[in-house]
Amino acid sequence: MILLSTLLYGGCKDVKVGYLFTHNAKYNPDSVVFKANLDDANNDDVHRKKFEIPWQSHSLEGVQGTNPINYSIERIDSDHNSPEILKQFSAVQKGIVELPWNHTVPQGKYAISLRISNEGYSVVLDSMIMVIIE
Structure with missing residues (x-):
């Protein structure tokens, strides 16, 4: 009985x-557009900058x-x-890609x-989203 318990316990250590x-x-x-420069004449941009x-x-x-x-x-x-x-880029909860409102990322595609x-797993997913800075 002791031998069987020892074998079962030893086999369970490798389970992820x-x-x-x-x-x-x-x-x-699968793509998103962010602005490079905020426009003070645009109400949405003014709101983004203020807050x-x-x-x-x-x-x-x-x-x-x-x-x-x-x-x-x-x-x-x-x-x-x-x-x-x-x-400057970060990935937050649920994979949301975030960039500060006052970023300095040049225009282009990323x-x-x-x-x-x-715990126990890690996966890299290549080119999941295209961020376009205009």
Whole structure:
């Protein structure tokens, strides 16, 4: 009995906790437009500036897993390869890509790859969303 209990206990140590499914992950729509410069003649821009409202994408759909699920930006592909750009973008709850209202990211297109992780699992999803800075 003791030998059987020892074998069963020893076999259970390698079992990963929880799960993480990302095969259906997507943004809808898969691109978003943020402004490079705010216009003081535009009421929406004035409101964003007054309350320091960050630019945000839609949330990432189709991710299932054991909570807490963490989102981070793994890589940004663009014509502007600067470490300063990566520091300004962030991925927050439910994979929402966020950029401060007063960012200094140059105009252009930015393909963002995300890392999604929880306890025991980590997946990188390449070029999940295109952020266009105009």
